[in-house]
Structures are given as C-alpha cells and as structure tokens.
Amino acid sequence: MSVLKVTDLHASIGDVEILRGVDLEVSSGEVHALMGPNGSGKSTLSHVLMGRDDYTVTSGSVTIDGEELLGLPTWKRARKGLFLTHQYPVEIVGVRVVDLVTAATDGEADAGGRIATEASRLAVRDEFLTRGVNVEFSGGEQKRAETLQLAVLEPRFAVLDEIDSGLDVDALRDVSRRIEAMTEETGLGVLAITHYARLLTELRPDRVHVFMGGRVVTSGGPELADELEAGGYDGLAARLGIEVPSPVAAAEKPLDPFATPGF
Numbered sequence: 001m002s003v004l005k006v007t008d009l010h011a012s013i014g015d016v017e018i019l020r021g022v023d024l025e026v027s028s029g030e031v032h033a034l035m036g037p038n039g040s041g042k043s044t045l046s047h048v049l050m051g052r053d054d055y056t057v058t059s060g061s062v063t064i065d066g067e068e069l070l071g072l073p074t075w076k077r078a079r080k081g082l083f084l085t086h087q088y089p090v091e092i093v094g095v096r097v098v099d100l101v102t103a104a105t106d107g108e109a110d111a112g113g114r115i116a117t118e119a120s121r122l123a124v125r126d127e128f129l130t131r132g133v134n135v136e137f138s139g140g141e142q143k144r145a146e147t148l149q150l151a152v153l154e155p156r157f158a159v160l161d162e163i164d165s166g167l168d169v170d171a172l173r174d175v176s177r178r179i180e181a182m183t184e185e186t187g188l189g190v191l192a193i194t195h196y197a198r199l200l201t202e203l204r205p206d207r208v209h210v211f212m213g214g215r216v217v218t219s220g221g222p223e224l225a226d227e228l229e230a231g232g233y234d235g236l237a238a239r240l241g242i243e244v245p246s247p248v249a250a251a252e253k254p255l256d257p258f259a260t261p262g263f
C-alpha cells in the first residue's frame, strides 16, 4: 500500500500565484476525481506534481510514502512511481510509440509481449505503434496511446489530466475501463482531473474534490459529481456560501524566453 500526499502546496508562474494551498491524499487502489472550472489551476497542479520547471513551488510538500518528490527531476519522480497523462500530448516526430514505451520499461525482458497485450486490450492498432508518438493521432488515438504507456509502465500513481477530452464514447469506455481494472490488478492510485461526470460512470471515484481558485474547496463522495452536473459550480458555491473565484489571472506577459534577446 502506498500513499501520495500533497500538503499545503503553493506554486506560482512569474509573480502570479496559481496553486494556493492544495491538500490531497490518494492511496493505492483509490480513484480520486478533481473537478473544477477552466483556469482554476488543475493542469498547473499536474505539472507541478510531475516537476515541470517553469513553475516555482513556494511552499508545501508532495510525498510518496513519506519520500519528498519536490526538488527531484521529472524522471526521478517517474522512477518513484508517478505518471502523468497530458491534457495536450505533444507530437514527437521520429520517435515511434513502440520504441518510447520499450525504452521506458528500461530493458524489461518481455516488453514487446506486454506492449502487444496492452495494445489489443486498448484497441491500439499495430500501425499506431510504429508511428511517431502522437504524430497525426486523433484525440482518441492519443489518449489510447497514453493509456498504453500507463498500462505497460505500471506506476503506483497516475494523474490523468482530462483524459476524457476529445474522446468519443468508445474510446472513453475502453480507456476508463482499462484504468479502472489497473486499480484492482496493480493497485494503481488515480487522480483524475475532469470537467465531466461522464468519465466517472466507468472510472468510479472513491472521492470527488472540487478545485477553485487554486485549491480544493470541498470534497465528498461520488454524489458531489452529480451535484455539479445538476447545479454547476455556481450552485455548489451558493450551497457552500462561497463565491466562484474568477479564473486565476494569467501572468501578464507571456513567458517568452526570447522576449529579451540580451543584445
């Protein structure tokens, strides 16, 4: 049994604080849903957990079984068992899916066999395994391919950033069923960031957290997702007696490394 624990996490981009005290705790085998309006900082949380270096963590901690992840490079966080599926997967021209996944298994003897098994469970055709990663993949194909990596690598915890966006119903069902099965087969712990209760009919959450203004404002059981579906964030905020914060202001200037060329 493992525990992913996020404690009072604050993070900024430039001078703008986006994460404002996030607390979360996910144990092996559990599915936690994180739902919140656009711009509330959900993707920022996923990036900060994984160690993307354009965010500054100003306080807090992120641990797996008590071991601090903050300060470690992304690959070491992955080695400790953390995995992220991206809201916007990037294209990697010239790197085939099969080579990426094989390399990530770090010399596992039967990597090829496992990739083939997972590809068939996820209805990923051979043709996609030998294409460049995400190159000209549809939304559904991208998310099937990300889930294939997840299934072969068997991390302890997976953060899914809107794995349901851009998916048709068949892909949504295949992907969420496979992930739900992993929670039982390998005890995968899941933090599923989503807008829609739809995902949660297959990937059944143990806990639902509502994220607004860079922090979790309330948590509950699956009925909280139904409440959101029925009454929206405004309805929930009214019940809680809080205001829906306006989206965290974006950093005013784009963080363009070439903006000041220095000559």
Ligand code: ADP
Binding pocket: 013, 018, 036, 037, 038, 039, 040, 041, 042, 043, 044, 045, 054, 247, 248, 249, 250, 251, 254, 255
């Ligand atoms: P969500 O995923 O909940 O829609 P995000 O985490 O993507 O929200 O964004 C939260 C806020 O942080 C937004 O106002 C967004 O514009 C800002 N933000 C996120 N990443 C960056 C970045 N790299 N540069 C500037 N602003 C950013």
Ligand code: MG
Binding pocket: 042, 043, 044, 087
């Ligand atoms: Mg997002």
